[in-house]
Amino acid sequence: MDLIWNPPLHEAYKILLSKTQNSNEENGFDELLAVEECEVPVIDVSRLEESDEVRREECKCEIFKACQEWGLFQVVKHGISNGILRGLRVEQEKIFKQPFEKKSKENTFFNFSSGSYRWGSPNATCIRQLSWSEAFHIPLTDILMPSAGSNTFSWRIQEFGSQVSILAQTLADILAHKMGHKCSFFEENCLASTCYIRLNRYPPCPFPSQVHGLMPHTDTAFLTILHQDQVRGLQMVKDGKWISVKPNPDALFIIIGDLFQAWSNGVYKSVEHRVVTNPKLERFSMAYFFCPSDDTLIESCTEPSLYNKFSFGEYRQQVRDDVHNFGYKIGLPNFLTRTGTTFDAPLQHSNV
Numbered sequence: 001m002d003l004i005w006n007p008p009l010h011e012a013y014k015i016l017l018s019k020t021q022n023s024n025e026e027n028g029f030d031e032l033l034a035v036e037e038c039e040v041p042v043i044d045v046s047r048l049e050e051s052d053e054v055r056r057e058e059c060k061c062e063i064f065k066a067c068q069e070w071g072l073f074q075v076v077k078h079g080i081s082n083g084i085l086r087g088l089r090v091e092q093e094k095i096f097k098q099p100f101e102k103k104s105k106e107n108t109f110f111n112f113s114s115g116s117y118r119w120g121s122p123n124a125t126c127i128r129q130l131s132w133s134e135a136f137h138i139p140l141t142d143i144l145m146p147s148a149g150s151n152t153f154s155w156r157i158q159e160f161g162s163q164v165s166i167l168a169q170t171l172a173d174i175l176a177h178k179m180g181h182k183c184s185f186f187e188e189n190c191l192a193s194t195c196y197i198r199l200n201r202y203p204p205c206p207f208p209s210q211v212h213g214l215m216p217h218t219d220t221a222f223l224t225i226l227h228q229d230q231v232r233g234l235q236m237v238k239d240g241k242w243i244s245v246k247p248n249p250d251a252l253f254i255i256i257g258d259l260f261q262a263w264s265n266g267v268y269k270s271v272e273h274r275v276v277t278n279p280k281l282e283r284f285s286m287a288y289f290f291c292p293s294d295d296t297l298i299e300s301c302t303e304p305s306l307y308n309k310f311s312f313g314e315y316r317q318q319v320r321d322d323v324h325n326f327g328y329k330i331g332l333p334n335f336l337t338r339t340g341t342t343f344d345a346p347l348q349h350s351n352v
């Protein structure tokens with residue numbers, strides 16, 4: 001029996017799950033859990049504040065290298081206090097543990113815009129496209145508006161948002177400089193009002209080897225700053241193989257997204273990742289997506305370009321259309337130029 005706060009995932013996935021169990025078609029899915037664990041690069045970003053230029057440069061080089069070779073790494077001594085992270089985590093749990101009926105009712109929950117509360121994969125066509133999770137995907141404008149009210153949750157999320165946005169700007173500027181660009185692009189285009197915070201909850205799942213917590217995807221933004229609790233679940237593709245990312249609640253995980261891969265002309269890797277479920281434990285994570293405004297034009301900073309230019313709005317619309325039509329996001333491969341199509345580097349993996 002589902003608890004009243006859980007979304008009706010069993011009910012929604014009944015048909016797809018029974019098809020699979022009867023046909024035995026997806027038994028090879030055990031590979032979801034039998035994945036080697038690995039510690040992704042750990043970068044101490046407090047060095048960026050030091051007066052010693054050599055130490056600052058050493059840190060920047062590590063960031064540059066991690067974005068090219070991994071696309072996912074962790075930063076420690078990031079300056080965001082445990083109090084802020086723990087405080088938001090407590091509020092996060094409280095809002096998820098409201099009745100499902102209340103969470104899914106439009107426009108009543110903290111005045112979030114419609115569509116902020118999401119659960120499962122409404123457009124899934126096969127078991128691999130299922131996600132055993134629920135999320136609040138919140139435009140920061142919803143939180144910054146006076147109508148957001150002054151409750152502990154809004155207050156905590158504002159605190160988190162304002163601190164991580166400084167880290168996001170700093171990292172983005174370093175990555176731009178490393179590509180030879182001393183520009184104010186990020187400062188001008190990625191504003192507090194254009195970014196998003198996503199709160200994720202993964203309820204325990206009775207079929208952990210069959211169903212994803214969050215299906216394989218790349219993030220859309222320039223970069224994501226992720227905080228996850230101590231429960232394992234995040235996995236990423238490294239050298240063509242899935243590996244499990246060791247959790248570290250003291251760290252923030254940085255994930256390079258599609259916009260940085262396009263902007264850097266394939267130098268920075270928008271890494272494919274997924275979340276697997278746990279049969280007993282629930283898991284929480286929170287992500288800050290560093291995004292520009294919808295009219296911002298994304299073009300490669302070097303030639304010949306692997307990708308056609310696009311506005312962020314166009315890109316997001318394409319993602320929405322693909323998810324609606326196919327059940328999964330295609331992402332950057334939709335925007336490859338002729339040069340990009342013949343480019344022999346590992347580009348995006350398909351979700352299915």
Ligand SMILES: C=C1C[C@]23C[C@@]1(O)CC[C@H]2[C@@]12CC[C@H](O)[C@@](C)(C(=O)O1)[C@H]2[C@@H]3C(=O)O
Pocket residue numbers: 121137198214215216217218219220221319320323327328329351
């Ligand atoms: C069904 C999907 C929605 C999503 C793209 C995906 O194929 C799988 C993950 C989802 C996600 C998670 C991170 C970001 O919030 C997001 C915008 C993204 O790039 O991948 C969403 C996509 C979405 O909500 O449209």
Ligand SMILES: O=C(O)CCC(=O)C(=O)O
Pocket residue numbers: 198200214219226228233234273275284285287
């Ligand atoms: O929960 C996690 O660890 C990852 C979440 C994620 O990939 C996302 O929200 O885009």
Ligand SMILES: [Fe+2]
Pocket residue numbers: 217218219273
């Ligand atoms: Fe993600």
